[in-house]
Amino acid sequence: GVTPAREQAWLTAQEAVFALCARDPLDVLADPGPLIAPLPASEPLYWRQLREYQMAAGAFYAAHYVQSQQAFARIGRTPGHPMQAWGAYLALRSHLREFQLPTAPPPKDAATPPAKAAPQQVAALETPRREGAAILRDPALAEVHEATAATLRRAAYLLAPRQRFEELTALLDDLRADPSRDAALDDWQLMSYFTGDEKADARKLATLREAHPWYDWVANVTHEDAAATATVPPTAPAASAVCGRDCLYANQAWGRGVGTAERRPEDFTTGQHRAWLVAALMSDAPLVPPMEREALAVPVSAPEYATVRYWLAARLAATGHADEARALDEGLLVRLQASRPLSSSAINLVTQQRFGIATSVADASTWLLMSPVASTNPDTGERADPALDVLVPSDDGVRWLDRSLSVADLLQVAHALKAPSAWRSRVAVAAWMRADLLGDAPSALEAAALVEQWVPSLKPVALRYRRAPVGAERHHGLIVAALRHGMSPDPGASYRDSGGTWPLAKPDETVADLWCRIGDNEAGDYMAGMPAPRKSRLQPPEVTADPARRDAERARLLKTHSATGYVGLHAIEWATAHPADKDAPWLLYVAVQSSRGGCVDPDHTAISRKAWQVLHQRWPRSPWTEQSPYFF
Incomplete structure (x- = not known):
């Protein structure tokens, strides 16, 4: 025991x-x-x-x-x-x-030992492979099968790199083999690393592309080489303003023999030819009729069917044929949603593409939400299953909601999202807060009615708001409720909504973290050292019904202080005008504590000092005063 x-x-x-x-x-x-x-x-x-x-x-x-x-x-x-x-x-x-590894400390003046010859490398690997195979054959040791397979791959990489590289190359040269099995493609890429010497790497890449057709294709569609113009095979035509050398090379590889007697009907059915069809569709070259006809002729049974249709829709949209692109995407989505096994990733890709070519706010809303397929740890990059099975917008969708819509547009999105969801509630809350901040009482009341209907925890707040007289009291009630529940005028900045429930925060832990800059939630000094968000190929659609109204609203909202500064100024003004309000000391406490960091304004110290002074002068014995010994 x-x-x-x-x-x-x-x-x-x-x-x-x-x-x-x-x-x-x-x-x-x-x-x-x-x-x-x-x-x-x-x-x-x-x-x-x-x-x-x-x-x-x-x-x-x-x-x-x-x-x-x-x-x-x-x-x-x-x-x-x-x-x-x-x-x-x-x-x-x-x-x-x-x-x-060495089993004894090397002499201080020992030279680096020479690499073992290939036969010695292979011999060193035979016994570990035999031991590993015995483990993998034993079902009782299933717990360590994955670790054993990974260890054997690393052993081959370390002990017999030349043999391992040849094995992987032979496997990848067979287009019938699964390149993801046993991490073959990942290991091959690791072993074919580039040194950073631009000229040497360009020569190596050109050699690999010439020797291995599959790698020629991969390098073309990913543009993974740092010096693309130096590594495209010399047969590629000169680049143009529309299409770079890789782009033209892909189109040349696809179109080799088109319109000549050399082109045989079976060329349209070979995997290698269809691979270059995909590469050509992914490029920025004009879409020519033979390419469109061939893409449409790919049978449903072909493994590349969905990929070809997806990129054909992208080319059609980019060349002024958005109606045809929308029809292709919608047809492909019907087929993908009926396929088994279901691929959420494929469905999301096509859904996002359809969102990017929407014709109106209501149309875009139909394609806004998608199924999360994985969560990623921002520190380690480790991926895991999503924490909640909820529908979410893509990053482009979030930016569209935050930056591209007027209050009227946000209300239209909220009505268009028929199914209950956290994001439908977020949009309604954002419309409510923006309308209130802009002094648009009719829109604020409309949004508050939606929140009252959809969000049980905010129903009392919305009801009080709708019953309060227009003016400072109604606005103050919304600001206090927003602090307590974490409500934000930016749908993408609702950090504390807990899946659309908006629980109450503890009074002493409440901070004004509701927005940085309204309509631009990625702004703020705290983001200054971080990389800019990746520009998407599929930009959010410009479909607002009234661009002038949207731009005027956004200009006013962008001039608003951060939530820290706005709440601080509001707390000072409210406490000065309403000294009998029992919540005034707490509101000043929140203003002071919020100014410690996060999104702050150039005048945040002056605001913090003033809030601190009002709190200490008017409520010297309040518990909130005791918890606010300093300003920031």
């Missing part, structure tokens, strides 16, 4: 393992220190087996790879061992470390 002494012994041994792991490998080779000792035979088997694992791990990090390999292998062969599933895999890791 668990006792404090046994638990402490396990922790002490684990800390010793971590200490070895954290040290520089060469320092460990010079002086690994004492290895972890076994537990007495009098201890229960479970605790002795956990110590065996710690001893093996300690030997591994102390560069005693033969010892750790033997210890991990024993663990893997011991039925019922708590770490049995990891034994064979970690024995494999130990074996690879023995090949890969």
Whole structure:
């Protein structure tokens, strides 16, 4: 059983393992220190087996790879061992470390050892591959299959790079093979890295493109080379103002033989030819009738059917045939939504493209929301399933809502989004707040009625607003409610709505984080050091019913202080005029605390000082005054 002494012994041994792991490998080779000792035979088997694992791990990090390999292998062969599933895999890791890393400290004047010859590289890889294959064949070790496969790929890359590169190249040259299987394309790209020497890399890239047709195509459609004009094969025609050399090369590769006796009907059905059809459609060249006819003739059963239709619609839209593009996108969406397995990514791509060629605000609203397919950690880039199964707009859609619409347009979007959603509520809240800030009482009341109907937590707020007299009291009530619930005049800046529910914030944690600049939520000093958002090929549609009204509203809203400054000025004015208001000290507290950072204005210190002075002079004994010892 668990006792404090046994638990402490396990922790002490684990800390010793971590200490070895954290040290520089060469320092460990010079002086690994004492290895972890076994537990007495009098201890229960479970605790002795956990110590065996710690001893093996300690030997591994102390560069005693033969010892750790033997210890991990024993663990893997011991039925019922708590770490049995990891034994064979970690024995494999130990074996690879023995090949890969030195087991004794090198002399200080030692030269870099020469690379092993190819036969030696292959021989070094045979045993680890055999050990790994045994793990992958054992269903009882499924827990470590993925890790084992990744380890074997890395071993091949490190121990026999030439053989591994040849294997991957042969696999990728077979167009019937799946390039994503076992990360083949990723590994090939890693091993064909470029050095940064522009001329040498250009020569290498040109050689790869000439030797491998599939890579020629990949380099063309991704423009992944840094010096594209130097790496296009010399047969490519000269660039033009409309179409660069890669673009012209793609169209030439597709159109080779068009209109001549050399072109055979079966050329239209080969995968290689259709690949260049896709590349040509992706380019900026004019869409010629033979290309359009061929794209439309691709059968539904072809794996490239959806890709060809998607890019054909893009070319049609770009060349003034938006009606045809819209029809293509809508037909493709019907087919994709009926396909199995369902591809949310494909549906989202076509939905976004259809959104970008909308004819009106109502039409754009139909294609605004999409299904999230993954979440990304902004710090690590690690991807995971979306946290909530909710419909969301793309980044382009968010920018369209925040920057491209008048209050009347936002209300039209809210009405057009028939299904209940967090974003429908966000749009209604944004329309309400913008209309109020602009003094547009009829629109504010219309939006408040929608919020009252759609958002239960904001129903009392909306009801009070609609019943309050027009003027300062109504506006003040909305500002206080916005602070407490996190309501924003920018749909894309509703940080605290919790999926459209807008819960109350704790009074002492409330800050004025409702907007930076209304109509431009990516502005603000705190964004100054960050890269500008990527410009999308599919810009949000310019479909507002009244551009002049939209521009006039946006110009007024952009001149408004940040939420920090606006709330600060409002708090000072309201507290001065309404000293009996019990919420006035809290509002001044929020104004002061909000000025500590985030989106602030050039005069934020003056506003913070004034709010602090009013709070301390008029309410010296308030708890909110005690929590505001400084201004910022």
